[in-house]
Amino acid sequence: MEFRKLFLHSSVLVLHFAFSSSRDTITINQTLHDGDFLISRENNFALGFFSPGSSSFRYLGIWYHKVREQTVVWVANRDDPIKGSSGVLSIDQYGNLVLHSYHKQKAPVWTTNVSVEVTDYCVAQLLDTGNLILVRDKSESTVWESFDHPTDTMMPGMKLGLNRRTGMNRFPICWRSADDPGTGNFSLRINPNGSPQVFIYWGIKYIWRGFPWPLKSYADILNVSFVNNQNETYSAHSVTDASVILRITLDHSGLLKKLIWHEKDGKWNEFWSAPKSPCDPYGHCGTYGICDPDYLSRRFECDCFPGYEPKSPRDWHILKDASGGCVRKRLESTSLCGHGEGFVKVANVKLPDTSAAVWVSMNMSPTDCEKNCRRNCSCSAYASIDIAGKETGCLTWYGKLMDTVNNREEGYDIYVRVDAVELAEIAQKWNGFLERKDMLAILVVSVVSAWFVIILFTYLWLKKKKERVRNKWNKRWLDTIGRTYYNETSVENQVEGSMSHPEIAFFNLSTILAATNSFSPANKLGQGGFGVVYKGKLSNGKEVAVKRLSKDSGQGIDEFKNEVLLIAKLQHQNLVKLIGCCIQGEEPLLVYEYMPNKSLDSFLFDMAFMERRENMGDS
Numbered sequence: 015m016e017f018r019k020l021f022l023h024s025s026v027l028v029l030h031f032a033f034s035s036s037r038d039t040i041t042i043n044q045t046l047h048d049g050d051f052l053i054s055r056e057n058n059f060a061l062g063f064f065s066p067g068s069s070s071f072r073y074l075g076i077w078y079h080k081v082r083e084q085t086v087v088w089v090a091n092r093d094d095p096i097k098g099s100s101g102v103l104s105i106d107q108y109g110n111l112v113l114h115s116y117h118k119q120k121a122p123v124w125t126t127n128v129s130v131e132v133t134d135y136c137v138a139q140l141l142d143t144g145n146l147i148l149v150r151d152k153s154e155s156t157v158w159e160s161f162d163h164p165t166d167t168m169m170p171g172m173k174l175g176l177n178r179r180t181g182m183n184r185f186p187i188c189w190r191s192a193d194d195p196g197t198g199n200f201s202l203r204i205n206p207n208g209s210p211q212v213f214i215y216w217g218i219k220y221i222w223r224g225f226p227w228p229l230k231s232y233a234d235i236l237n238v239s240f241v242n243n244q245n246e247t248y249s250a251h252s253v254t255d256a257s258v259i260l261r262i263t264l265d266h267s268g269l270l271k272k273l274i275w276h277e278k279d280g281k282w283n284e285f286w287s288a289p290k291s292p293c294d295p296y297g298h299c300g301t302y303g304i305c306d307p308d309y310l311s312r313r314f315e316c317d318c319f320p321g322y323e324p325k326s327p328r329d330w331h332i333l334k335d336a337s338g339g340c341v342r343k344r345l346e347s348t349s350l351c352g353h354g355e356g357f358v359k360v361a362n363v364k365l366p367d368t369s370a371a372v373w374v375s376m377n378m379s380p381t382d383c384e385k386n387c388r389r390n391c392s393c394s395a396y397a398s399i400d401i402a403g404k405e406t407g408c409l410t411w412y413g414k415l416m417d418t419v420n421n422r423e424e425g426y427d428i429y430v431r432v433d434a435v436e437l438a439e440i441a442q443k444w445n446g447f448l449e450r451k452d453m454l455a456i457l458v459v460s461v462v463s464a465w466f467v468i469i470l471f472t473y474l475w476l477k478k479k480k481e482r483v484r485n486k487w488n489k490r491w492l493d494t495i496g497r498t499y500y501n502e503t504s505v506e507n508q509v510e511g512s513m514s515h516p517e518i519a520f521f522n523l524s525t526i527l528a529a530t531n532s533f534s535p536a537n538k539l540g541q542g543g544f545g546v547v548y549k550g551k552l553s554n555g556k557e558v559a560v561k562r563l564s565k566d567s568g569q570g571i572d573e574f575k576n577e578v579l580l581i582a583k584l585q586h587q588n589l590v591k592l593i594g595c596c597i598q599g600e601e602p603l604l605v606y607e608y609m610p611n612k613s614l615d616s617f618l619f620d621m622a623f624m625e626r627r628e629n630m631g632d633s
């Protein structure tokens with residue numbers, strides 16, 4: 015008996031498994047009972063009945079099939095729980111998905127309610143995106159999809175926002191609690207006014223505001239896009255790495271969270287959430303207030319825009335309550351229009367609420383943007399913004415500036431309209447700052463100059479010392495050769511000594527470089543095993559051939575000396591005349607007279623001669 019029961023049980027399980035893994039659709043007259051599942055083709059998502067948390071109620075929902083921790087992304091009957099396992103999902107003769115509970119005999123617990131015409135073809139399919147779609151005819155046009163009716167989770171590919179043609183507004187609403195998927199009080203919605211923004215609402219009250227479009231662009235794992243035209247206003251996201259399971263959810267406490275499933279840890283890792291900082295709650299510093307989340311250095315996170323002051327100084331300074339916001343200074347006495355007013359920059363802020371803002375043009379220079387704002391007396395501020403991949407946009411505000419937050423990483427500069435008095439005061443402060451800055455600059459410059467002078471002198475001294483050593487060396491060498499120098503008048507020759515019997519000159523490397531155009535390939539005459547020969551022209555017009563003895567010719571400086579000595583002794587009609595050498599660079603250089611008519615032969619001969627010498631030296 016026990017065995018029989020066990021066998022039955024396991025065969026049910028096996029059947030169940032085979033059934034559920036193969037099925038991702040239901041059609042007319044088919045049913046899905048509590049305990050049955052639809053599994054999407056790639057096993058990404060499952061649809062079935064579940065009980066959330068400690069609740070004993072049953073709900074029809076969609077969850078991640080590959081995620082161990084049951085994570086429900088969509089609930090059909092969120093406000094009409096089913097008691098016990100009596101729930102049945104089916105498609106009625108009109109082609110609507112209907113959810114019945116045996117305890118509620120007549121009216122369905124939930125229905126898609128999109129059609130009233132009898133049909134004989136209708137299929138509901140759970141897709142691998144987590145979308146449950148209802149297809150009414152064989153042309154496969156979707157008449158209903160769960161993505162249009164979000165619960166509390168935004169899925170990749172889901173649209174958040176309005177379809178102006180159908181009047182549909184898609185937005186997630188949080189659960190009541192972790193145990194109750196019923197409609198909660200927080201929602202995530204797009205406000206299409208002005209430049210559209212995403213808000214978290216509590217009822218109809220703003221709790222938090224996202225970045226105005228199209229400013230925020232994500233280049234990381236999340237690709238957020240937005241569309242705003244006469245037909246639609248929506249935002250959607252995709253995940254750039256298909257292997258990542260990512261969800262955006264509005265939890266029951268009103269926190270918007272972005273989470274990634276970590277298979278290894280077996281849990282969701284939250285990588286972003288809002289509201290979080292003291293400046294996140296909408297309008298924390300009131301109208302014309304600016305909130306600074308890094309306010310630790312100051313006593314209060316709130317400040318007023320330039321030209322504005324706290325409306326209630328007592329609340330502001332003593333109670334640290336900024337909800338009253340700020341008001342314009344000298345409100346009665348000065349005008350903001352046509353009386354020498356101007357604009358003051360407030361740098362790096364999350365731009366104020368753009369519900370009352372207008373994109374004047376997607377292609378307007380900062381100067382024109384300012385002119386545009388100045389022209390209209392009700393324009394309170396403007397921002398000139400570079401939108402990646404697009405032109406410079408001009409955003410202008412009409413009316414109050416609300417919910418501005420300092421944001422050093424992702425902020426923009428805004429220019430706020432101030433009266434002439436404020437402008438003058440700011441200019442004065444700025445000048446004062448400049449004076450202080452001047453003092454600082456002078457100090458910095460003097461310290462830097464002092465260091466520079468010290469370093470320069472040290473460098474020159476070291477250079478001089480090195481030169482002295484080199485010259486000493488040269489002199490010694492020349493003494494051993496027993497010759498005096500050849501002076502080429504226009505060549506700056508820094509070698510000390512007598513210039514009376516010119517035989518061999520010592521050239522500066524710079525002279526050689528100038529003569530050969532820095533060993534330009536165009537000046538190359540030929541190449542032998544001993545090195546490369548370049549044509550050059552000294553500053554006195556004399557044409558020379560410079561042989562660059564390759565470093566790996568294996569010759570030490572002593573061999574080189576002997577070479578020069580030998581060639582100098584062997585000056586012969588048939589040989590090209592050696593004028594001098596250079597030993598400043600890394601490679602020793604020999605400078606010959608250049609004879610255009612018999613150049614090649616001479617050089618070839620010369621090279622062969624040099625190579626012969628080298629071999630003789632080796633043996």
Ligand SMILES: *[C@@H]1O[C@H](CO)[C@@H](O)[C@H](O)[C@H]1NC(C)=O
Nearest residue numbers: 121122123124125126127128
């Ligand atoms: C279906 O929709 C119609 C109108 O759109 C509405 O009157 C009706 O109450 C809805 N039925 C259910 C069960 O939601």
Ligand SMILES: *[C@@H]1O[C@H](CO)[C@@H](O)[C@H](O)[C@H]1NC(C)=O
Nearest residue numbers: 041042043107133134135136
């Ligand atoms: C569904 O069931 C009804 C009633 O049993 C029947 O008349 C109808 O033909 C069935 N439709 C399909 C598509 O099987």
Ligand SMILES: *[C@@H]1O[C@H](CO)[C@@H](O)[C@H](O)[C@H]1NC(C)=O
Nearest residue numbers: 189190191197198199217266
């Ligand atoms: C939603 O707000 C109403 C009205 O303030 C309140 O009675 C209710 O308890 C709130 N619901 C939740 C889930 O917090």
Ligand SMILES: *[C@@H]1O[C@H](CO)[C@@H](O)[C@H](O)[C@H]1NC(C)=O
Nearest residue numbers: 237238239250251252253254
């Ligand atoms: C981001 O999404 C848009 C619209 O869906 C798409 O055109 C674009 O290719 C996506 N970019 C990346 C990097 O995935």
Ligand SMILES: *[C@@H]1O[C@H](CO)[C@@H](O)[C@H](O)[C@H]1NC(C)=O
Nearest residue numbers: 178179241242243244245246
């Ligand atoms: C809006 O919808 C109409 C009708 O479907 C279409 O012709 C038009 O191109 C759409 N406009 C945009 C901007 O998508």
Ligand SMILES: *[C@@H]1O[C@H](CO)[C@@H](O)[C@H](O)[C@H]1NC(C)=O
Nearest residue numbers: 372389390391392393411412
């Ligand atoms: C100023 O701009 C507002 C908002 O765009 C507009 O309604 C108003 O007509 C403009 N006023 C003038 C004088 O251009």
